[in-house]
Amino acid sequence: MVTKKKRKIAVVTGTRAEYGLLYWLMYEIKQDPDLELQVIVTGMHLSPEFGLTYKFVEKDGFKIDAKIEMLLSSDTATGVAKSIGLGIISFTDAFTKLSPDIIVLLGDRFEALAVAQAALVQRIPLAHIHGGELSEGAVDDAMRHAITKMSHLHFVAAEPYRKRVIQLGEDPRRVFNVGAPGLEHIKRRKLLGRKELEEEIGFQLGKTNFLVTYHPVTLNIKETDKELKNLFLALDQFREAKIIFTKSNSDAAGRLINSKIDEYVSCHLNRATSFVTLGSLNYLSLLQFMDSVIGNSSSGLIEVPYFKKPTVNIGSRQANRLRTSSIIDCVGDENSIVAAIKKAMSNKFKKRIKNVISLYGQDKTSNKIKTIIKKVDLQKILIKNFNDFT
Numbered sequence: 001m002v003t004k005k006k007r008k009i010a011v012v013t014g015t016r017a018e019y020g021l022l023y024w025l026m027y028e029i030k031q032d033p034d035l036e037l038q039v040i041v042t043g044m045h046l047s048p049e050f051g052l053t054y055k056f057v058e059k060d061g062f063k064i065d066a067k068i069e070m071l072l073s074s075d076t077a078t079g080v081a082k083s084i085g086l087g088i089i090s091f092t093d094a095f096t097k098l099s100p101d102i103i104v105l106l107g108d109r110f111e112a113l114a115v116a117q118a119a120l121v122q123r124i125p126l127a128h129i130h131g132g133e134l135s136e137g138a139v140d141d142a143m144r145h146a147i148t149k150m151s152h153l154h155f156v157a158a159e160p161y162r163k164r165v166i167q168l169g170e171d172p173r174r175v176f177n178v179g180a181p182g183l184e185h186i187k188r189r190k191l192l193g194r195k196e197l198e199e200e201i202g203f204q205l206g207k208t209n210f211l212v213t214y215h216p217v218t219l220n221i222k223e224t225d226k227e228l229k230n231l232f233l234a235l236d237q238f239r240e241a242k243i244i245f246t247k248s249n250s251d252a253a254g255r256l257i258n259s260k261i262d263e264y265v266s267c268h269l270n271r272a273t274s275f276v277t278l279g280s281l282n283y284l285s286l287l288q289f290m291d292s293v294i295g296n297s298s299s300g301l302i303e304v305p306y307f308k309k310p311t312v313n314i315g316s317r318q319a320n321r322l323r324t325s326s327i328i329d330c331v332g333d334e335n336s337i338v339a340a341i342k343k344a345m346s347n348k349f350k351k352r353i354k355n356v357i358s359l360y361g362q363d364k365t366s367n368k369i370k371t372i373i374k375k376v377d378l379q380k381i382l383i384k385n386f387n388d389f390t
Contacts, residue, residue, distance in 0.1 A: 006036040009373060010065075010100035012091075014043030014111035015249055016053045017299070020280030021129075021181040022106055024188060024366040026062060035374060038098050042068035042087065043111040044249065049073075051277040066094040070114065075255040080110055087114030095122050101378060102153075104369075106130055106181075108144035109249070116150040125381045127153040127373055129181065132161030132168075135298070136319040138217065152381045155369050157302070157360045158322055169386040178369055179362020182303045185280060192285040201282055203273045206242035208345075210235070211290045213246045213297040216253040217317050224253050227315050227332030231294070232264050234337035244286060245274035292344040294337075301327055305358050310344035312337065322360070326353040 009029050013019045029037040039062050044050040046069055057064060070087035072079045091114055095103070103119050105112045106129040119126050128151035135141045148154065148168055156162045157180040165175045198204050214231060217224045235243060245261045248254040258276075265272045278286070284303065287293065293304045293311045296318055300311035305324045313323075315332040323329075328349075330340035343349050362368075 004034070006034060007102070007374060007378075008036045008038055008098070008100045009102055009104060010038040010040055010095075010098060011104045012040045012042065012112070012115050013057070013106075014041070014045060014109060016044065016051070016056070016277040016279070017249075017283075018106055018109070019045070019053070019057060020185055020283070022104075023060065023280065024184055025104065025129075025181065025369055028366045028370040029373075030062070032370065032374065035370075037062070038065045038100055039063060040066045040068060040091075040094060040098075042091075043071050043109070047071055049255075049276075050249075053277050056277075056279060065098055068094055070111065075253055084110050084114045087111060088118050091115055091118035092122065095119060095124055100124060102127055102373060102376075104129070104373070105147070108133075108135065108140035108147065110143065112147055113143045116147045120150045123382055125153070125378055126151040127155065127369070129155045129369070130157055132156045132164040133298075134320040135317060138215075138317055152384065153372065153376065155372075160322060166387060167389075169388070171385065171387050176368070176372060177362070179365045180302050180358075180360035181365050182299070183306055183358060183361050184365040186284055186303065186306055189281060189284065191288060192281065194289055197282065197285045197289070201244075201273075201275070201278065201286075203244065204242075205289055206240070206271070208238070208241040209290050210238070210241050210243045210341075211246070211286055211293045212243060213248075213293070213295040213299065214257060214314070215248050215296055215317065216257060217296070217315055223315065223332065224257070228257060228260055230332055230334040231314065231337060232260075233334045234341065235264075235294075237338050238341060239271070241271070241291070243268070243272040245272065246278055246283065247274055247276050292341060294341065302358075302360050305353075305356055306361075308354055308356055310349060310353060312340045312344055314340075324353075324356050324359055326356045 029035050041054045045054040068090045070083050072083045102125045104127045105115050131148045131154050154165045154175040155178045162175050162177045166172050248257040261274050265274045287307045293300045296314050301321050301323050304311045305326045311327045313329050328340045330336040
């Protein structure tokens, strides 16, 4: 009797947030008797500075097959570029050893770019999640589109993004609108209640609460520093609010942002706190109790509207992403940020967004991705024809 060979699916994760989005797909693959899950962790997961978050992966019951050290202790553009080079070398060795049949990666970070380059040259098929989106204030935008061109299967979060991937020349038969994995994560997890959450994070919420996540505007670092200062000045205008900061990723200038957050919190210990990593359960649970989410994270546009909560989106980092009516866009000066927060706090605005519907919603996102990856014919998948418009 011939035993059927399991298809080996390698999932690569480099950040705390990204892992939260990949969790249910990893779970679905692990539970399938015809598939073998290979877990590769890299980037911030392996850094003490960013919380050694690979431990969350292990705690959730996943066996880590490879740990790829690639993150240099630098948040300059030069440091990030060198990290990509180190990543390409290290991923090449890991893929040679593990010999996956297909690799899954998500998003637009530099770790994913390194994965894609190594896999492309080694002729390993790539399945990419969250392609076709825009973040014109960051170098991530070009990385995302580059990864799209190196990938063979595309799982996008909304119909306009499916059309954009096809516009980039990809075969429509390989592009699937499956919705955002982050929304599925919300639906499938039992979120914490307020008291349990306060005990978990060691911080007592107030009558008014803000969650702040600010990342570098990597195409304009000077703008990042200026916007961050204005954000702090704006937050000072709402002295009754409790403020929870989630720190920046390891992008260029990320460490600078985090040091300034620490300075701000140290001067406002009675009402502010910060976290290198909250973990996906704590983060999503917090969203239930926030009066506004403030900053420039994609989560403010994708996950936050699910909770019917307002997002104050600052600056250009998320320019041209799909957004619901619950998103308040503002420029990065103090007065604009203050005005946007006041609008978010108004009863009129809260009433207006009570029935907002997410633009990224689909059912069974991870199961759809897993099923397609499981059934796709890998024999000819590496051959890609450019899909010209006629």
